Amino acid sequence: MPDNGCLTGEFFMNGDNACAEGAISAGCRFFAGYPITPATEIAERMSRRLPVVGGTYIQMEDEIASMAAILGASWAGVKAMTSTSGPGFSLMMENIGLGIMLETPCVVVNIQRAGPSTGLPTLIGQQDIMQARWGSHGSYEIIALSPDSPQQMFDLTIKAFNLSEKYRLPVLIMSDEVVGHMSEKVVMPEIRTEDLFYREMPQKGAAGYLPYKTNGSLVPPMAIAGQGHHFHVTGLTHDERGYPVMTSRAQDQLITRLVDKIRLNADDIIMCNDYMMEGAEIVVVAYGITARIAQFAVKQAREQGIKAGCLQLVTLWPFAERRIGQLASQVKAFVVPEINRGQIVYEVERCACGRARTLLVPHSGGEVHKPAIISAAIRECHADR
């Protein structure tokens, strides 16, 4: 372990713990949370690890408070994270919106379980995908990543912090119970300063600093509390000074920029993982743990002479619409397995726009798909004329 307290080397650990270590390696030094299965291990590990590396862990009175607290910590200049599952994710929504409006870097981890409501607290779901996209009120863009393994829990947590600092918004890690609880080998490389992104800041005490004035990049430099800027920020629609302006014009200017900073940088944000995609005619579009099962089904299909491939969505939001759009005119069908009754499938359908068949392989939650069900869907599409 280097002196900075970050773990390096090979470990056998579960996804929740790997996520916590990824956060520590990314420079996260504040965690506020509230216990909930199956995300509790993240909070527990952070409570042990943060004091060692000079950070602060606090258990708040609920998830609303946890979300508000990480925003506050971020405005004090510290990288901050919270973790939860469905019920807590629902409670966080309003302040995720505040994070978007104030442009506050932070990371929110959702170890999804099956719902609605208390549902299956200890068992898997992938059912909060649209909530991640649209759960807070208002018109906005968000970034959400979907890890498929403890290794990706580590890697994508670092990535999530980098994206949140770069684009100044809450970044969501939409993991699930199986990935959170499965133990596998996790390789933790030494993370160098140049691997990490920290928000651009104004000069300390610089005169005339305006909190939301961009210098061409769509992302304004961010002041932090205590540096003499005496700045104001508000969840109300605001101008470059951060002052409220109650006009549709100010609203349009602000919302256009908040949306554009993600949409126009989609190529920098979107990550996909191609599996046996060469010449694929039937493409399984999958994410998280379901992508690993889909890959198994794809491999079997190839062995049977069916040209199948798997497109793994590592970034869920913004959606990989250009990629799906391009594939739509080359492939015969998309097969979309997800542990819900249809969420990402509608995005695939929208981008395919009738050019390729889109077949949902739904699952109500509680366990992962059986590979045979995905295989059957692949064969069904293959048999189509």
Add this chain to the structure above:
Amino acid sequence: MQIDDVTSYERSIAKYLRQDRLPHIWCAGCGIGPVLNCFLRAIDSAELNPDLVSVVSGIGCSGRVAGYVKLDSFHTTHGRAIPFATGLKLANPQLKTVVFSGDGDLVAIGGNHLIHAARRNIDMTVICINNFTYGMTGGQVGPTAPLDVRTATTPYGNFEPPFNLPWLLHASGASYIARWTVLHLHQLELTIVEALRRPGFSFIEVISPCPAIYGRMNKEPEGLDSLRNYIKRSVIKHGAGPRETAIDHKGPIVVGKFLDIDQPTLQDHLIGVAAKAKKPVKK
């Protein structure tokens, strides 16, 4: 500071006001402005480094205070100023965090955060404008509204008993509790100075008129009517016990400093945690 020395008085608070945002949104006769004025004077007399003061507000007429102070200031979501400020303070313990908000914001929707912040005894000063109503949304009933008062949603009179805030805060673990009305601006200023200078959780309740709505519905249509009422009803009683501080719609309004005790703060405990944590990591 000399009250008759108007120039120096104005100068002392002008530097903490976002003058480019004036005029403010508050109605004529509203009590929030005078309390803000008092707060800024207190910031000046407490001789704090203004760079290190952060003001956090929730949503409401009182919650607009954050927008008028020329300090690092955050206008957050309804009820969540305290947890936001908790994150700020814990992430940078150098900061002096002040939460300035209304009774609805702090005690209704944010009530859970209020009692937990007091329990933690986090270094934070909370200034609660208690106008017994939700001013911003049109004067509906709130958790501090006395029984029988008229509000936009209690046309037959309020049928729910209110919180007695000093008692609530006392029971929750606050270190410092005071209450004044906007009539007691001098005492209020001294109290805010004292609160800002001390460690731990301090709570200052300010009974404040909302003439435009609450006052209009309860026979105090002018700010002055409320002030006359405060003159008649307020009783200064430092150290008053929690049972003595309930407010009904016509009895005495007990004001003063009710609690001022030293006890370990959250920061003290966290320093202890950091010391214990300096052991090798278990893999």
